Amino acid sequence: xxxxxxxxxxxxxxxGRGLCLLSGGLDSQLAVxxxxxxxxxxxxxxxxxxxxxxxxxxxxxxxxxxxxHVVSFTEDILSLVKHPPxxxxxxLNPCIDxxxxxxxxxxxxxxxxxxxxxxxxxxxxxxPMSQNRHSLGIVEKDAALGGRLLRPxxxxxxxxxxxxxxxxxxxxxxLGLNGRSRKPQMELATKYGxxxxxxxxxxxxxxxxxxxxxxxxxxxxxxxxxxxxxxLLLCGRHFRLPGGTKxxxxxxxxxxxxxxxxxxxxxxxxxxxxxxxxxxxLPKGVAGETDLALAAGVCAGYGDHGDRKEVNVxxxxxxxxxxxxxxxxxxxxxxxxxxx
Ligand code: SF4
Numbered sequence: 006x007x008x009x010x011x012x013x014x015x016x017x018x019x020x021g022r023g024l025c026l027l028s029g030g031l032d033s034q035l036a037v038x039x040x041x042x043x044x045x046x047x048x049x050x051x052x053x054x055x056x057x058x059x060x061x062x063x064x065x066x067x068x069x070x071x072x073x074h075v076v077s078f079t080e081d082i083l084s085l086v087k088h089p090p091x092x093x094x095x096x097l098n099p100c101i102d103x104x105x106x107x108x109x110x111x112x113x114x115x116x117x118x119x120x121x122x123x124x125x126x127x128x129x130x131x132x133p134m135s136q137n138r139h140s141l142g143i144v145e146k147d148a149a150l151g152g153r154l155l156r157p158x159x160x161x162x163x164x165x166x167x168x169x170x171x172x173x174x175x176x177x178x179x180l181g182l183n184g185r186s187r188k189p190q191m192e193l194a195t196k197y198g199x200x201x202x203x204x205x206x207x208x209x210x211x212x213x214x215x216x217x218x219x220x221x222x223x224x225x226x227x228x229x230x231x232x233x234x235x236x237l238l239l240c241g242r243h244f245r246l247p248g249g250t251k252x253x254x255x256x257x258x259x260x261x262x263x264x265x266x267x268x269x270x271x272x273x274x275x276x277x278x279x280x281x282x283x284x285x286x287l288p289k290g291v292a293g294e295t296d297l298a299l300a301a302g303v304c305a306g307y308g309d310h311g312d313r314k315e316v317n318v319x320x321x322x323x324x325x326x327x328x329x330x331x332x333x334x335x336x337x338x339x340x341x342x343x344x345x
Contacts, residue, residue: 021173022046023155024111025124027073029061031190031202032126032158037069038197039157040124043178047071048120050111052078055236056210061203068201074114081106083229086211086220091143097220098211100135105147112150122153122168128182128190129159158182210239219243219345227251227289234288237267241286244303244343248296252343254307255283271323273297275304278317278329282308290323302335310334 023040027033027049040047049071051062059075066073082103089099104127111123127136127144134140141163145154152167155174160166161181168174182189194202210216219238220229222245227234237253241260244252255261261276261284268274273287285304291297297320305316315331322328 020044020046021122021168022048022120023122023124023168023174024074024114024118024120025049025071026107026111026126027051027062027065027071028126028208029059029063029065029203030126030208031187031194031199032128032131034065034069034126034199034202035190035193035197036124036126036157037071038193038199039178039180040174043175045174047124048074048118050074050076050114052076052081052107052110054078054082055232055239056082057208061208064201068199074118076110076114078107078110079232079235081110082211083232083235087224087229090147094134094212096212096214097217098209100132101140101143102147104135105144108144108148108150108154112148112153115150115153121171121173122155122166123148123150124155124157126158127156128184129156129162130184155179222345223251233267233269237286237288240264240267241283243345244340245345246292246296246299246343248292248299250287250292250296250300251289252296252300252303253286253288254303255285260284268321273300273323274321275301275318277304277308278319280308280310280313280316282310282316298332299335299340301330301332303340305332305334306337306340308334 023045025037025047037047037049049066051059051073053059053075085099085102086097089102091101094100108123130137148154155166155168156163157179159182160179162183165176169176223234229235240263241253241255246252253264255264264284264286268286271290273291275285283304285300287300301318304318308316310316316334317329318332319329
């Protein structure tokens with residue numbers, strides 16, 4: 006090639022293309038900015054599941070004016086919650102395996118959509134367990150991208166990746182961030198004009214102990230194979246009745262409508278008739294008549310019963326039959342112990 010270095014020919018022929026994982030947090034937004042600053046074409050990808058809302062990523066993509074690919078991740082994350090090869094963080098969050106799987110799934114888009122590499126906003130040692138050098142190494146190995154995983158914010162502290170070696174990415178224009186301080190990121194946010202970003206922690210329900218209590222209960226009883234039951238964890242108050250029946254009570258009109266909508270054949274639905282009150286759903290039916298009576302008592306107990314000794318509750322059974330009964334409202338102290 007007339008003595009012209011290969012990498013010069015390559016960069017002159019085509020602008021490098023990177024696919025960046027975008028949670029919506031500041032670090033992932035900065036990764037996009039750092040790469041774009043050196044003239045690379047960057048698109049973003051986010052992973053949708055019941056545990057992780059993608060609204061922040063959508064807002065970030067709008068702010069950055071970057072194309073956002075949404076990948077369905079429910080099956081992946083459920084399989085990792087069931088069997089996390091590298092264990093959990095502080096709750097039911099299999100972060101190391103989750104990161105590796107997201108990067109691996111992003112890697113599938115490399116060939117499909119013609120990207121040169123996958124990038125993340127990971128910062129070395131920012132999180133003691135999931136972002137130390139050892140964990141980053143595990144993630145890289147398990148993601149199996151053959152050297153095409155780039156961490157632009159800490160790249161100068163890590164081995165050069167394939168896109169750097171090939172000259173697609175200019176290593177000299179990457180960063181060497183390290184540790185838990187957020188100061189450099191805040192300065193970069195100002196530099197790049199990023200105004201909107203959520204706090205670094207938060208966003209993933211698998212890190213929240215209250216939510217994980219409900220998830221662990223579901224796993225121990227009905228299991229995690231039915232995605233509908235997993236998504237229902239986001240709706241209403243949850244109880245495990247003494248006979249083993251799963252019981253959900255709506256907290257407001259929105260929950261009530263969602264529970265009606267979620268009902269399937271075999272489920273039992275209850276609601277108050279003569280006073281305002283919650284909709285109660287027993288997904289997968291009821292373990293026995295005692296639990297059904299208790300569910301009706303919970304329904305009436307949350308109803309606006311005032312001084313009434315009884316409340317009329319309508320029961321739509323799993324086989325489609327209906328009945329209405331007068332029910333004594335259970336005092337909340339009695340059923341609060343069944344709440345998850
Ligand atoms: S916090 Fe949640 S979404 Fe993030 S890596 Fe951990 S398990 Fe995955």
